[in-house]
Amino acid sequence: MRLFPKILILVFVLIQISCSKKTKENKDHLVFRYNESSNITSLDPAFSKVQSNIWACNHLFNGLVQLDDSLNIQPDLAKSWTIAADGITYSFLLRNDIYFHKHVLFGKDSTRAVKAQDFEYSLHRLLDEKVASPGGWVLQNVKHFKAKNDSIFEVQLIKPFPAFLGLMAMKYASVVPKEIVAHYGADFRSNPIGTGPFQFKLWEENVKLVLRKNPIYFEKDKKGIQLPYLEAVAITFLPDKQSGFLQFIQGKLDFTSGLDPSYKDEILTQKGALQPKYKNTINLISGPYLNTEYLGFRMDGSDKAILDKRIRQAMNYGFDRQKMITYLRNNMGTPAINGIIPTGLPSFNKAKGYDYEIDKAKKLVQEYKKDTGDQNPQITLSTNASYVDIGEYLQREWQKIGLNVQVDISPPSTLRQAISTGKVSFFRASWIADYPDAENYLSLFYSKNFSPNGPNYTHFKSDAFDALYEQAFKETDNDKRYALYQKMDLIIIDEAPIIPLFYDKVARFTRKEVHGLGINPLNLLQLKNVWKN
Numbered sequence: 001m002r003l004f005p006k007i008l009i010l011v012f013v014l015i016q017i018s019c020s021k022k023t024k025e026n027k028d029h030l031v032f033r034y035n036e037s038s039n040i041t042s043l044d045p046a047f048s049k050v051q052s053n054i055w056a057c058n059h060l061f062n063g064l065v066q067l068d069d070s071l072n073i074q075p076d077l078a079k080s081w082t083i084a085a086d087g088i089t090y091s092f093l094l095r096n097d098i099y100f101h102k103h104v105l106f107g108k109d110s111t112r113a114v115k116a117q118d119f120e121y122s123l124h125r126l127l128d129e130k131v132a133s134p135g136g137w138v139l140q141n142v143k144h145f146k147a148k149n150d151s152i153f154e155v156q157l158i159k160p161f162p163a164f165l166g167l168m169a170m171k172y173a174s175v176v177p178k179e180i181v182a183h184y185g186a187d188f189r190s191n192p193i194g195t196g197p198f199q200f201k202l203w204e205e206n207v208k209l210v211l212r213k214n215p216i217y218f219e220k221d222k223k224g225i226q227l228p229y230l231e232a233v234a235i236t237f238l239p240d241k242q243s244g245f246l247q248f249i250q251g252k253l254d255f256t257s258g259l260d261p262s263y264k265d266e267i268l269t270q271k272g273a274l275q276p277k278y279k280n281t282i283n284l285i286s287g288p289y290l291n292t293e294y295l296g297f298r299m300d301g302s303d304k305a306i307l308d309k310r311i312r313q314a315m316n317y318g319f320d321r322q323k324m325i326t327y328l329r330n331n332m333g334t335p336a337i338n339g340i341i342p343t344g345l346p347s348f349n350k351a352k353g354y355d356y357e358i359d360k361a362k363k364l365v366q367e368y369k370k371d372t373g374d375q376n377p378q379i380t381l382s383t384n385a386s387y388v389d390i391g392e393y394l395q396r397e398w399q400k401i402g403l404n405v406q407v408d409i410s411p412p413s414t415l416r417q418a419i420s421t422g423k424v425s426f427f428r429a430s431w432i433a434d435y436p437d438a439e440n441y442l443s444l445f446y447s448k449n450f451s452p453n454g455p456n457y458t459h460f461k462s463d464a465f466d467a468l469y470e471q472a473f474k475e476t477d478n479d480k481r482y483a484l485y486q487k488m489d490l491i492i493i494d495e496a497p498i499i500p501l502f503y504d505k506v507a508r509f510t511r512k513e514v515h516g517l518g519i520n521p522l523n524l525l526q527l528k529n530v531w532k533n
Helices: 001-027 049-059 116-127 164-168 178-190 243-248 310-318 321-328 359-374 385-399 411-421 437-447 463-472 478-495
Strands: 031-035 065-067 073-075 079-084 090-095 142-147 152-157 197-205 208-214 234-235 255-257 284-297 331-334 378-382 405-409 426-432 496-510
Touching: 001 234, 031 243, 049 116, 049 197, 049 208, 065 164, 090 116, 116 142, 116 152, 116 178, 164 378, 310 359, 310 405, 310 496, 321 331, 321 385, 321 496, 359 378, 378 385, 378 411, 385 405, 385 426, 426 437, 437 463, 437 478, 463 478
Parallel strands: 031 234, 378 405, 378 426
Antiparallel strands: 065 073, 079 090, 090 152, 142 152, 197 208, 208 234, 255 496, 284 426, 284 496, 331 496
16 A cells, blocks of 8 residues: 555656646747857847848848848838939838837836837947947948938938848848947847847857747738747757757757758758658758859959950850759759849849850860960969869869869968959859849949959959949839849850859758748848748
């Protein structure tokens, strides 16, 4: 009989453990977990320069406008706006139902409504030398801005700049409350108060960041249900990407993004599909990424061969981009046969540029050698260690058309400096869009943007290109502006100051129980519409 009470105690303990486990499992579907190997340095949107900070700030803050997954400008805290006929004055009408995350410093109600004066303060803060934000450049085309009243915020540009709304969708331009920032000073970085779908809970730096659902968030889904669906977001900071990937495979994380050489062949086939063993537990979401990988020629250098357009065109024709992407990048990219503007932008140029045409490439090289007498052109490709495989592949392909190209490897920082100062004549580069407008890419070829003071690293110069570029700034009609962009891209294709390699892709992996996670060409992580089974 003495055993009976002990059995009852044991049964009670087992029931408690079971209930505790079930409670954890029941709540697990309300928490979204991911690892950020690059760490997070600040939760202040004024310092949202790198992707890890941008993602975190996107959960916490809002701006005047936002981008949908197709990169179209949509209302955010501004419910509407008007643009003057001259393209210089923008007037934003704010919603009247937006409140900051709760904080005792707001007083009795622990919150307050967002007003136009908050945007005036937030943008001035980007320009404040004491703050030293890296985001002040988003206002470089702005003459002044002011709150006309509580609901209307007006911005006046120096000159027309059609991509301005895209800049206002960046996290730099998020609204922050003056009284909270003033209280915390520099420590606002770790005590953020915004208006986003999630609010700050806990940050143990280098270990874990926890965000909780904002119960007074303004957005609702199509059925009228308040967003977000999740109760919390938990971010860990394992610096080793392979360790983070292992946790994802084990089901301890819900999401991972990007491909690292340490595991790309483990999860993807050579053709870019999920390995069969993961098809029942993992989803692959992929799409265009606003990054164009290319090789650039220095157009005012001293290397005779590459100054001849026939050689530049021959090198563009002389290799198979699809084969390169399939075997060296697991098909995570699109062959760049349409110019510098990548897929994913509305102004993407569908006109065909350079595809693999080996006979045409050989003919161009032979014509050059016959006309110049230069039977062994000296060409050196400067790249970094991450692109040795591509460099060596191209080297082999160009030998087949009669060109011997040397591949020179430098550390990334050394290479960047050499490209900027013109110390290399043929180099590997890439351009990731800061904002979703093709002007971002075409600025690489505007003659007034010569490096080192601008991004024109090739020192390409064309009066026709410059005229179209300047005309595009004055064009407020999107379709007409896109047509101008495509004309510029055709000039770049014809003159060949670059060899476009591929348009990058975003690769996202989620557990099967995750739903509602979209994908966009800026690879911005948006969790307000996500739910888990």
